[in-house]
Amino acid sequence: MIGVDTIVQGVLLGGLYALFAAGLSLVFGIMRLVNLAHGDLIVMGAYLILILVTLSGLNPFLAALVAAPLMFGLGWGLQRLVLNRTLGKDILPPLLVTFGLSIALQNALLEGFSADSRKISAGGLETASADLGIVTVGVMPLLTFASAIAVIVGLNALFYRTALGRAFRAVSDDPVTASLMGIRPAHVFAMATGVAMLVVTVAALYFGMRANFDPAIGPARLIYAFEAVIIGGLGSLWGTLAGGIIIGVAQTVGAAVNPEWQILAGHVAFLLVLLVRPRGLFPRAVD
Amino acid sequence: MTILSLHNVSKRFGALTVTDDVTFDVPRGQALGIIGPNGAGKSTLFNLITGNIRADAGRIDFLGRDVTRDPAMKRVQAGVGRSFQIPQPFEKLTVFENLATAASFGRRLPERAVTAACLDILEQTELMRRANTPAGQLSLLERKRLELARAMATGPQLLLLDEIAGGLTEGECQALVATIRAIHAQGTTIIWIEHVLHALNAVVERLLVLDFGRVIGIGEPAAIMASKEVREIYLGIEI
Amino acid sequence: MLETRGLTANYGDFRALFGVDITVQPGETVAIIGANGAGKTTLLRAIAGVLRSAPAQVLHHGAPIGALPADQVMQRGISMVPEGRRLFPSLSVEENLLIGGQTRRAKGPWSLATVYDLFPILRERRHSPGTALSGGQQQMVAIGRALMANPELMLCDEISLGLAPVVIRDIYAALPQIKAGGASLVIVEQDIAQALRVADRVYCLMEGRVTLTGRPADITRDAIHAAYFGAPA
Amino acid sequence: MRYRVQTRTRAGHIAGFVALGLIALAIVLPVFAGRGLIQDMFFILTMLVLAQFWNLLAGYGGLVSVGQQAFVGMGAYAMFGAVILWGVDPIPAILAGGVAALLLAVPTAYFAFRLQGAYFAIGTWVIAEVTRLMVAQWKALGGGTGTSLPREATGDMWGVSAVQALFGLREAAARDVLAYWLALALAVATIGGIYWLLRNRLGLALSAVRDNTEAAKSVGVDAGRMKWFVFLIAAFGTGLCGALIFVQTARISPDAAFNVSQWTAYVIFIVVIGGIGTIEGPILGVLIFFALQSAFADYGSWYLFALGIIGIVVMLVAPRGLWGLFSDRTGIHLFPVQRRLVGRDISEGET
Amino acid sequence: APALAQGAKIRLGYVSPQSGPLAGFAESDAYNIKAFLASEAGANFEVIVKDSQSNPNRAAEVAKELIIDDEINLMLVASTPENTNPVATTCEAEGMPVISTAAPWQPWFIGQQGNPGDPASWKPFDFAFHYFWGLEDVIAVFLNMWNQLDTNKSIGGLFPNDADGNAWGDPNVGVGPGFAAAGYTLNDPGRYQNLTDDFTAQINAFKAANAQIVTGVVIPPDFTTFWNQAKQQGFAPKAATVAKAILFPQSVEALGEAGHNLSSEVWWSNTHPFASSLTGQSAADLAAGFTAETGRPWTQPIGFIHSLFQMATNVMGRVDDAADPEAVAAAIAATDMDTIVGKVAFNGAGLPPFAAANVCKTPLVGGQWRRKADGTFDLVVVDNQTAPMIPTGGVMEALA
């Protein structure tokens, strides 16, 4: 059942991309902020978890729990001190600032950790497999996919069931009127980036356990994450998951035809979706 | 002769019908006023006529030709000039350049004729003094004048004015009325949306009332203003 | 309880208010009238902190609040019904109401239940997106949202704008109930007769300056016209 | 006449003369300069050309593209193709590079113009990636491995022997001089062309579209056509420049030719620190970039780290770039494009 | 008198990927250059190092700078075709002699030809010289290792679309025909892009062909992804012999248990029986010195970087005028010396005629990574039929 296998593996891969993209989707949806450093932040998170694992011998999942508040604080501070000052109608300032951040981060990591490729060891979990009858899949990809769903369910709950979520949406609609409701937009933006960094931590955990990473590897995945966000439609988290899956499946199907077409097929799927729906699959009523 | 006619034009934004089956004609050379509550769909009507937004249904004829599908740029070149309710100057260009852009593209004047055409308009709208000022630095009043001036620079046969008298003092308002009358006297057809009724009444020959996207009255100004409906939904009370 | 002293406000280079002095007493309804562009909205925005001014230009119970950002002004018990309703399109009606009360947890008469009692139609539509309502219903949401903060002072900017007369009547009929909850009101209104009917005191603005002030009963139509247009009728 | 329009200013006048002098100097530079200087100048001029075209797109056309490397790479590969597969001399093959980039720009624009703002930026990036991946399948030019220009093609390039004879140089040095002159010509043509465009009525239309697209349409400007126009021009120029750069490098691979950092990110850096939306900005920016690179590139990752931080700081403290900061303070424009009305009654006005 | 003895310092240019993804190759730069300059011969030299940032454009650019601004006498370069090729192309065009290493000779030589697909058009170089091994060596080494095991001789190949992958995977001049000649079949699903996130297509193809051996030239992150996915999807070959991916001990350690008994080609190790003419150190000393100084395990490039400076010393000892590029190139061509990586002489031994003038081959053996109790790995030479002077430390073991 090579056909089914190809699709299933593609869907699972889509889970990984959605996990990469969820944090991006959050800040893009709330602040229209195009964060070019997102991939590097994931890599940084992976190093942070790696340090914790090596220093304290913690299990990677526990290490991620320890890393999460640090990452949240970092995101909060970054938004508060730097990124808030770039928000506005013009997309260039955030683009350039996050690009600068991306370069600075990559090279700081290079100085700190050398160019060695590293990996977070999950103690054999990486190679564990589960036989689902028709197909045999890895436990790790299943976990990744499940985590992507959990993250998206969690973010949706945060978004649609809590006061903070209301504040996110209100500020994203209209910061001035939101401030008349006693909401401080600068603070809400910082919270959003903080939450996005929590998601980044989860992505970093799986990214770091799944394959080797080095300081320069971030940007390569960033483009898939962007594609997933845009295919899904601005601010739609389930859309982001759908976008990730579309790209993942396109890649595995393309590769089944010929490995040369693997990555190309993902990009082409993205272009085709946008050709038909320039605002993505599940666009918001107002942009 | 009719310069503009709308036939059953409708426009919806999502669930909201902003223009609801609107039909009316404007004879060439007339000055038509449009009034109606906020959100009645007046500015939307202008956007439909100029092509800044497309109608969902119905037909718009300008100078006897169906322009419903034409882009805004084509309609300007055909002779529909407009001002925006919220001034939309080209902020980094000077006042003169704002006009020059309109004259070279809207009216398609050759480079040599542009300056002369713009000079006339600058004088007429009392903006000559500010000719070299970037439009972003103008005061609101000057921005409104610039809206009018730029619309005129496109060489319109039909001039659409959206609330250009709001916020003016009595004296300024009278000057503006005089300017518009002069433009009208040169043969330009005018449609004017305005809440400042005394200014409007000093110019227009006919009045159209819009409410919830529908035309609820069109005719001779005095009669319209006196109608019970208008008093109720628009004027609310008599002063 | 609220006082402005020589309040000025600018939009870039453009000055919209030139030293406005007004006062609001507890429990009072003050109407601000004036022509288009006179600066009414600007005045409310300056009080609410959307436009910042010098600290001492706005005093709340004697404390200078002119330089505070809007969210802090709001925490002090001043809420606003902004011009043009400005509901949050991504939020449902109920969420729009909830967000009004979410940061200021003051005790007071207003809650979801009491707001729904005031505007029963909103209870029926509570799950629809705020912007799918008619203009009048949207205005009710905007008022309800401001009430949810249980404000001490509520600033209402042209709440009858673009509404059918019958809706306006409903909304104005609700004002006494709002006042009964203990809030002071500042009402900006184009519709002078309406304003005069509900106000305890009136200020008339022209070109960013107060040109007339007094009790409704003491003001003549000619005086209003003069204050509006700068010339006698 | 009581009034007339003029664009010239004193600063502009002086700048014009200085520019002519500099160009003349630049032309005769190979007579007395060493190869090092010639090569540095080549780097500066080609980056300047890329920066001016990106600035034309983003600063004047409002099109923030992150995919300009597609045109650099396409131009370079087309040049290689013409030389290796069809035996064309490298110099005329540069033109083929420009044309190929232009052809690529048509489907790119068709697609990307459906997108707005950030979507447009990401869309152009994806298209550049797609182009890179497709070119990496082009086996005749080495696929993902890349390839080098054959010695005999670079050796017998048009004009090399003439330059060799003229200055009595070795072949490699003569090639440098030739490439430098071409880069100089391209840079002068680019700046001159853009300046001409901006002083022309098209410049008005461009500024109008950038300032307010809706209003521009309402005064008769064909906003769609303006976008196509600048996009195609920029693609053509970028393709020419890419081909020229790789004639000089003589070696190509998809990763090098479609390098997003080098051909787009650094270019954006140059434009933004210099000052977007001005002709002077990219000139200043490229000089700063070059100075930083020659002074600090040997520090490896610390240099790149610092470059990132400088980008952030400039964006936060001087969003209009260093030239913007300067000209706001002094009112000086070396390439004035403003049409001023001179005559009675006109206050000199702020500029 | 030879250039060495003339007092004026000879300027060596060295382009190295000190930052970026290839930086692992450059980690012994400082150690080796310091040792070189401290040596007796080193006193005659000045070494100017430029960082290529792992970017081929930048590599070409800094090569030019070295030639033109720094007026070097000889260029040295190493570390994958991404770094060696742009530098060698630049030097050839500039008429600057260059000694290059640490890239298989086919991607280096053929990769620099205008049309790699047309052997008739290939030309030798005047100034560019390269010493390393070639695909024929890797074929022999891999076959020798696999022959130690009992397999069905079906191989799955992983070849990316980059310089190495295209050279290895070429159906005519790559590794496939060599394997076929020995009775093995290579299943090559096609070129993939580096940094691919999913290898299901390849795994399915290998399963379908019942491959018991996996080979290829893969970058480390991709191999980890592939290897984990293979295990997850129930694909368990008897041997995995890949180049590049498991070159550095860190990459193998990253695999944990799954790294045990992975095999690859070995171009240099601390057991190589060669010594340095510069410092007198044995291979073991050189490796130990590196570990002592940096605290890091030894890696294969250390020996080759070191040998570059041995070459430079030797060549400059045989020219009168270091500033005469033709003379230096002639001296390189005439090299015949023992280095810490073996004998280097451009005599065309074991090479096809087109490459004979510019390429020299160094010995290659096969090795396997053995996991130790503490989680670190040892690289054990398990086959030396291609270079019997290099001792083995064990025999090839099948994967569990």
Ligand SMILES: Nc1ncnc2c1ncn2[C@@H]1O[C@H](COP(=O)(O)OP(=O)(O)OP(=O)(O)O)[C@@H](O)[C@H]1O
């Ligand atoms: N682009 C749009 N999308 C959705 N709704 C819109 C859009 N433009 C206008 N509307 C809505 O359409 C209605 C009519 O708007 P319009 O601007 O035409 O009113 P108007 O009569 O000009 O009012 P005013 O007197 O306040 O200028 C309003 O409810 C407005 O919110």
Ligand SMILES: Nc1ncnc2c1ncn2[C@@H]1O[C@H](COP(=O)(O)OP(=O)(O)OP(=O)(O)O)[C@@H](O)[C@H]1O
């Ligand atoms: N954001 C702004 N930028 C520039 N000028 C503004 C801005 N908002 C308002 N103005 C100008 O400031 C002046 C006062 O405006 P304001 O909105 O306060 O008037 P208003 O009395 O509320 O009028 P209306 O009855 O039309 O609501 C007007 O001239 C207006 O055009």
Ligand SMILES: [Mg+2]
């Ligand atoms: Mg309107």
Ligand SMILES: [Mg+2]
């Ligand atoms: Mg107002």
